[in-house]
Amino acid sequence: MKHRFHFNFFWLAALALLLVVSLPVFAQSSNAASVGSALRRIFSAHDYNTRVVMSGTGLLGIACGVVGAFMVLRKKALFGDAVSHATLPGIALAFLLAVAMGGTGKNMPILLLGAGLAGLLGMTVILVIRNSTRLPEDAILGIVLSVFFGAGIALLGVAQRVNTASAAGLETFIYGKTASMLGEDGRRIAWCATALLGICALLFKEFRALCFDAEFARTQGWPVRSLDALMMGMVVVTTVIGLQAVGLILVIALLIIPPSAARFWTEDLRALVLLAAAIGALSGVLGSGVSATFPDLPAGGVIVLVAAAIFLLSFIFGRSRGLMVRAAARVRLERRVNRQNALRAMYEVSEQQPEHQPIPESALRAVRYWPGVQLRRALRRLAREDLAREVLDGWVLTADGREEARKMVRNHRLWELYLIHHADVAPSHVDRDADVIEHVLGQKMVADLEALLAESSPKPPVPVSPHPIAAATRGGAS
Amino acid sequence: MQCCRALPPLFLITGSRDSGPMLLGAVIAGVLTAGLTQGLSHAGKIEESTSMGVVFTTLFAIGLLLIVRAADRVDLDPSCVLYGALELTPLDTMAVSGLHLPRAFVVNAAVLGVNGLIVWLLFKELTIGAFDPMLATTQGFRPRLLHQLLMALVALTAVACFETVGSILVVAMLIVPAATARLMTNRLPTMIWLSLGVAVIGTFLGHIGALTIPPLFGFADTTTSGMMAVAGGFLFFIALLFSPQQGLLIRAYRQNALRLRIRTEDALATLYRREEEDYPALELPPTRQLRHLRRRGLAVEERGRWQLSERGKAEAEAVVRSHRLWESYLVDHANMPLDHAHQSSERLEHVTTPSLREGLDEVLAKPERDPHGHSIPRGEG
Numbered sequence: 001m002k003h004r005f006h007f008n009f010f011w012l013a014a015l016a017l018l019l020v021v022s023l024p025v026f027a028q029s030s031n032a033a034s035v036g037s038a039l040r041r042i043f044s045a046h047d048y049n050t051r052v053v054m055s056g057t058g059l060l061g062i063a064c065g066v067v068g069a070f071m072v073l074r075k076k077a078l079f080g081d082a083v084s085h086a087t088l089p090g091i092a093l094a095f096l097l098a099v100a101m102g103g104t105g106k107n108m109p110i111l112l113l114g115a116g117l118a119g120l121l122g123m124t125v126i127l128v129i130r131n132s133t134r135l136p137e138d139a140i141l142g143i144v145l146s147v148f149f150g151a152g153i154a155l156l157g158v159a160q161r162v163n164t165a166s167a168a169g170l171e172t173f174i175y176g177k178t179a180s181m182l183g184e185d186g187r188r189i190a191w192c193a194t195a196l197l198g199i200c201a202l203l204f205k206e207f208r209a210l211c212f213d214a215e216f217a218r219t220q221g222w223p224v225r226s227l228d229a230l231m232m233g234m235v236v237v238t239t240v241i242g243l244q245a246v247g248l249i250l251v252i253a254l255l256i257i258p259p260s261a262a263r264f265w266t267e268d269l270r271a272l273v274l275l276a277a278a279i280g281a282l283s284g285v286l287g288s289g290v291s292a293t294f295p296d297l298p299a300g301g302v303i304v305l306v307a308a309a310i311f312l313l314s315f316i317f318g319r320s321r322g323l324m325v326r327a328a329a330r331v332r333l334e335r336r337v338n339r340q341n342a343l344r345a346m347y348e349v350s351e352q353q354p355e356h357q358p359i360p361e362s363a364l365r366a367v368r369y370w371p372g373v374q375l376r377r378a379l380r381r382l383a384r385e386d387l388a389r390e391v392l393d394g395w396v397l398t399a400d401g402r403e404e405a406r407k408m409v410r411n412h413r414l415w416e417l418y419l420i421h422h423a424d425v426a427p428s429h430v431d432r433d434a435d436v437i438e439h440v441l442g443q444k445m446v447a448d449l450e451a452l453l454a455e456s457s458p459k460p461p462v463p464v465s466p467h468p469i470a471a472a473t474r475g476g477a478s
Numbered sequence: 479m480q481c482c483r484a485l486p487p488l489f490l491i492t493g494s495r496d497s498g499p500m501l502l503g504a505v506i507a508g509v510l511t512a513g514l515t516q517g518l519s520h521a522g523k524i525e526e527s528t529s530m531g532v533v534f535t536t537l538f539a540i541g542l543l544l545i546v547r548a549a550d551r552v553d554l555d556p557s558c559v560l561y562g563a564l565e566l567t568p569l570d571t572m573a574v575s576g577l578h579l580p581r582a583f584v585v586n587a588a589v590l591g592v593n594g595l596i597v598w599l600l601f602k603e604l605t606i607g608a609f610d611p612m613l614a615t616t617q618g619f620r621p622r623l624l625h626q627l628l629m630a631l632v633a634l635t636a637v638a639c640f641e642t643v644g645s646i647l648v649v650a651m652l653i654v655p656a657a658t659a660r661l662m663t664n665r666l667p668t669m670i671w672l673s674l675g676v677a678v679i680g681t682f683l684g685h686i687g688a689l690t691i692p693p694l695f696g697f698a699d700t701t702t703s704g705m706m707a708v709a710g711g712f713l714f715f716i717a718l719l720f721s722p723q724q725g726l727l728i729r730a731y732r733q734n735a736l737r738l739r740i741r742t743e744d745a746l747a748t749l750y751r752r753e754e755e756d757y758p759a760l761e762l763p764p765t766r767q768l769r770h771l772r773r774r775g776l777a778v779e780e781r782g783r784w785q786l787s788e789r790g791k792a793e794a795e796a797v798v799r800s801h802r803l804w805e806s807y808l809v810d811h812a813n814m815p816l817d818h819a820h821q822s823s824e825r826l827e828h829v830t831t832p833s834l835r836e837g838l839d840e841v842l843a844k845p846e847r848d849p850h851g852h853s854i855p856r857g858e859g
Contacts, residue, residue: 077528085646133724138527139657143714146650150707153647157700158692175542250542253535260528298546304539311532315522323521 056186061280063193068255073211082145088152090118119236176247176300246300261311264318283307342378347405358394589638643703654710661721683709750794800830802848
C-alpha cells in the first residue's frame with residue numbers, strides 16, 4: 001500500500017490565517033486595536049456579545065461549509081440530519097448525570113460531550129443496520145433520527161420534572177440560541193473549526209478521491225472505510241458545535257445549503273470548498289447580525305434563511321450551473337441549430353431549381369417543420385450575417401452563405417453516407433439520424449469521415465444526397 | 479419521509495389550530511415541499527436528497543420564524559411542534575352521536591378509516607407500483623399518480639398525528655413499525671399486518687414505559703410520545719436481532735451451526751482416512767472437535783487413542799463417499815486436473831445430500847475407486 005498523506009501548503013496558509021484572525025475576537029478586552037476593529041465596528045455595533053455571536057456563527061458557517069461540501073459530494077447529505085437529531089438524548093443524559101453528581105447541569109462541555117457521544121452512537125447504529133439488513137438507506141436514517149430524538153424527548157421530559165429551572169435551557173439546543181453564546185463557546189467553535197479544516201486540508205486528496213470515485217480510492221489501497229468513518233465523525237463534531245448556535249434541527253441546513261449553493265458557481269473542488277466556507281460564514285454573520293438587530297427573531301432560523309437566499313441567488317445566477325447560464329446555453333444551441341437548418345434547407349431547395357432563383361418561404365417549410373416563427377428568425381439572422389438576402393418573392397443565398405451552406409450540407413450527407421455504408425442504416429432512415437448529429441460534427445470528425453469514405457480533394461464537392469429530398473418528392477411545393 | 483417534517487410549521491401560515499384550515503395548510507405545505515424538492519433537483523440538476531435537505535430546512539426555518547412571531551396569537555409553542563401534546567388530548571373532546579370522545583381519537587380514527595379503505599381498494603395497484611413501476615406503467619396503472627396519492631395519504635396521516643405526537647415522532651410512527659415488519663417477513667400482506675401490530679404494541683409499551691421506567695431510576699414520569707418512539711425502536715432492535723431471515727443473532731447462530739457441522743464432518747473424515755490406512759489407533763491430543771465427536775457418540779477414546787464408533791463410521795463413510803464421488807466426477811466429467819479436484823470436493827462434500835450422492839454414483843456408473851486410487855466406500859445405500 002503506497003499511500004502518503006500530503007499536506008497542501010495552500011491549505012496550511014488558509015488555516016493559519018483563520019486561526020490568527022479568529023482567536024483574538026474572543027478575547028475579553030473589547031478595545032483590542034487590531035486592523036479588523038474598524039470593520040468590526042461597522043458590522044457589530046461594537047458590543048462584545050454581538051461580536052462573539054457573529055464571529056462564532058461565522059466560524060461555524062466556515063466549518064459547516066467545508067465539511068458539508070465533502071458530505072454533499074459524497075451523497076450523504078441527509079446523514080448529518082439523522083446524526084444531529086441523535087445528539088439530543090446525549091445532551092439530556094449528560095444533564096441528568098451532571099445533576100446526579102451534584103452540579104447544576106449547565107456545564108456546556110459536559111453537555112456537548114454527551115451530544116458528541118450520542119451522535120457517534122447514532123452514526124454507528126446507522127452503519128450497523130446498513131451493513132446487516134436490506135432496508136433502504138432513507139428508512140435507516142429515518143429510524144435512527146426519530147427513535148433517538150424520541151429518546152431525547154423522553155429524557156428531556158424526565159429532566160424537566162427534576163429541575164425545571166435549569167432544564168429549561170436544554171430546549172435551546174433544539175432550536176438554538178445564539179444569544180447565550182459566550183467567549184468560551186466562541187473559542188471552542190474556533191478550535192473545532194480549525195481542527196476540522198486541518199483534517200480537510202491534510203486529507204484533501206483522499207476526500208476528493210472518496211467523493212468522486214470511491215472505487216478508485218479502494219483500488220489505490222486507501223483506507224476507504226476509515227476515511228468514510230472519519231468524514232462522518234467530522235459531521236458529528238460539526239453538528240455538535242453547531243447545536244448551540246442554530247439548534248439540532250437546522251444545523252443540517254448549514255451543512256447542506258452552502259455547498260449546494262457553491263455547486264452552482266464552480267466545477268473545481270477546491271474552489272467549491274472555499275466558496276462553501278465563504279457562503280457559510282456570510283450566512284452565519286449576516287444571520288446572527290440580523291437576528292441581533294431585530295428582537296425575537298431566532299438566530300437559527302434567520303441564518304438558514306440567509307443561506308437559503310444565497311442558495312436561491314446561486315441557483316438562478318450561478319456561473320457554472322445556474323438556471324440563467326443553462327438557459328442561455330440552450331438558447332445559443334437552439335439558435336445555432338436553427339441557423340444551420342435554415343442554411344441547409346435553402347441549399348437543398350436551391351439544388352432543385354435554377355441557380356439564383358429566389359427561394360420562397362413555403363418551399364423551405366416544405367423541406368422541414370419549423371415551429372412558430374423559428375424560420376423567419378433564422379432567416380433574418382442569416383440576413384444580418386450577410387449570408388442570405390430577402391428579395392421580392394423569397395430569399396437568396398449570398399456567396400458567403402452558399403459556402404457556409406455547402407459545409408452544412410456536406411456534413412449532413414457525409415454522415416448519411418457513413419450511416420448507410422458503415423452502420424447499415426437504410427437510406428430512408430438516415431436523414432433523421434444525420435439531422436441530429438450534423439450540428440455537433442467537429443472539423444476533426446468531418447476529416448475522419450472523409451478519410452473513411454475515401455474522398456478527399458482540396459475543395460471537396462458536396463456529395464449527392466443519398467435519398468430523395470422532401471421538397472422534390474412532394475413535387476417542388478412552390 | 480422528510481417531507482412531512484417540513485409540514486407542521488407551515489400550518490402556522492393559516493394561523494389557526496382548527497382542523498379545517500390546518501388541513502388546508504398541510505395540503506399546501508405537502509404539495510409545496512414535494513413540488514419544490516422535485517423541481518429543485520430537476521431544474522438545478524442536484525441530487526434528490528440534497529434538494530430535500532435544502533427545501534425542508536428552509537421551510538422549517540420560515541415556519542419557525544412564523545411561530546415565534548405569532549407566538550402571542552397562536553397557542554402552539556415550538557417544542558409542541560416537535561413532540562406534540564399527547565397528554566392534553568383527553569381535555570379536548572368532541573361529541574360524536576352523544577359520546578364525548580377526544581378530538582384526536584376521532585380525527586385519527588377517521589384517517590385510519592380512509593387509509594385502510596384506500597389500501598384495501600388499491601392494494602394490487604399500490605403493490606405493483608411499489609415493486610415494479612415499469613410493469614405498472616405498461617399495465618396502465620400510472621405509478622406517478624399512485625405515488626402522489628400515497629404521498630397525499632402520508633401528508634394526511636402526518637397532519638392527523640402531528641397534533642398528538644409532533645412532527646418528528648410522526649416519522650417514527652410512519653417508518654419504524656414498517657421497517658420492523660420488513661425485517662420479519664418478505665410478504666407484503668403479512669408485512670402490513672405485522673406493521674400494524676408493532677405500531678399498536680409500540681404505542682402501548684411507550685405509554686406504559688413513560689409511566690413506569692423513569693420511577694425505576696427515581697424520577698417522575700415522562701412524555702409518552704418520546705417513549706413511543708423509543709418503544710418502537712426497541713421493537714425494531716428485537717427484530718434486528720431475532721428476525722427469522724435477517725436477524726443478527728439468528729444469522730450468527732446459523733453460521734455457527736454450519737461451522738460446527740463442517741468441522742465435525744472434517745474430523746470424522748480425518749479419523750476415517752486414518753483407520754482406512756490401517757494405522758493403529760493413534761494417540762491424538764483431545765482437540766475440541768474430537769471431544770465434540772465423543773460427546774455425540776461418534777468417536778470413542780481409549781487411553782488417548784481415538785477411534786470411530788459404529789455410528790461415527792457410518793457418517794464418516796457418507797462424507798468420504800461424497801468426497802471421492804465428487805473427485806471422480808470433477809476429473810472425469812468436468813475436466814478438472816487431478817490436483818485441483820481435492821479442494822473443490824472438500825467444499826462440495828459438506829453440501830451433498832444423499833440423493834445427490836446416489837445421483838453422482840449413477841452418472842459415474844458406480845465406480846469402485848476414485849481418481850487417486852482410493853476405494854469409494856459403498857455406504858448403506
